[in-house]
Amino acid sequence: MELENLASVAGLIGEPARIKMLWALMDGKAYTATELALVAGVSPQSASMHLGKMVLADLLKVSNQGRHRYFSYARPEVAYAIEALSNLVPHQKQEIVPVTKDIPFEYCRTCYDHIAGRAGVIINERLLAMEYLIEKDQRYEMTAKGEVFLKNFGIDTDSLLKQKRPFARPCLDWSERRPHLAGSLAMVILKKMIAEDWMRKIHDSRTLMITAKGQSNLYDLLGVKI
């Protein structure tokens, strides 16, 4: 019966620890069970149990990254519901404050062989927003517009598509908690940007520096200021 389903979903949300965790996720980022336990004021075991229930109910989804498990909303409707609920509490201007503080030197870096950090996330989001790529089943596919764009950028997408390595896919960024671009496309993009001196690798570290030339070209290309 539908009414029972509504009751069970409402019951899931109507629990102090769980609603606090859901609220923390309102910033759209993904957090680990331990971090969410902290904001909810419960032990990691409890948090794990609560999160498990919400995943089961398809309120949250989880993506495994090594020994970390990042939780985030499974669908946009969840955010709508939390927002509507928060509108019920007497006048307040609750600001959403990220659970983790930003780490400056992780601003821009490499992840294996592609761009990570905030720059990686922004580039990824722009490529999607401009519909050069579209997400399909945990993979990014290139659109016709995207093919033209990448060709103009000087990338031979044909040879990339022949490789058995995935062409393009989202990879959850551990400092930004949002996905950046991974796959063979991401690799050649970084290679190309270094070749063109848009970015430079710092020493032997994974830190990246964006050159002034890179900044202006990225602005022209994607309309973003990095």
Next chain:
Amino acid sequence: MELENLASVAGLIGEPARIKMLWALMDGKAYTATELALVAGVSPQSASMHLGKMVLADLLKVSNQGRHRYFSYARPEVAYAIEALSNLVPHQKQEIVPVTKDIPFEYCRTCYDHIAGRAGVIINERLLAMEYLIEKDQRYEMTAKGEVFLKNFGIDTDSLLKQKRPFARPCLDWSERRPHLAGSLAMVILKKMIAEDWMRKIHDSRTLMITAKGQSNLYDLLGVKI
């Protein structure tokens, strides 16, 4: 702390008997404690207790008429929250027959302050199909064509765009399971249609009625028969 308030409101809603009563009230009518006890499957004493708590939290209001006490939503935000919650339940084909089976209610009604139900969904789809609006990142943006169209319709879009409230966005309709139009634009559209007597609010309910005048004008405007 504000977070605690959110938790307590969510806790109120997240109880089987209470959410069932809240759901029954979605038709905008007022019901007595005994009636609501019936739909929730609890005793009148229990219902009274639950209703008392929700009145205290300003979710419901009560109006005394003789020996009867009629409960209804205290504010439109409550309906909005329940609707958002109901969007979370895993939906197969479902039928909503709470207490009344008024077709008009599902057919055409208000959601918060804009048109919902089938009429809301159809209007939304036509505005998109005719490219007066385009979706971009969970928001609708007005096209040049759309600006002309809305101006002719008698809407001052400039002042709407200055507001901090979102101009236009999709809002999933719980009965149609497709988005209808929300945001400040949707609000003034409804206001305008009521002012022009294209639609009428049924007294004390969220049901809307479309007038013959409204039907013919909507056909001219959007090419749809509602």
Next chain:
DNA sequence: TGAACATTTCATTCCAGGATGAAGTATGTG
């Protein structure tokens, strides 16, 4: 006025489900 009905209040019982400590699994690191 009193009987019937609608609703609430109170005191008490009772249990679903959250909290917790300990142990188990998987991953990364030196």
Next chain:
DNA sequence: CACATACTTCATCCTGGAATGAAATGTTCA
């Protein structure tokens, strides 16, 4: 390989709050 970290699972305890019967408060109507 050993050890630390991140997270989950399991068994157990425990409590907040829902349900209930009885009784009080109010209202209508004959």
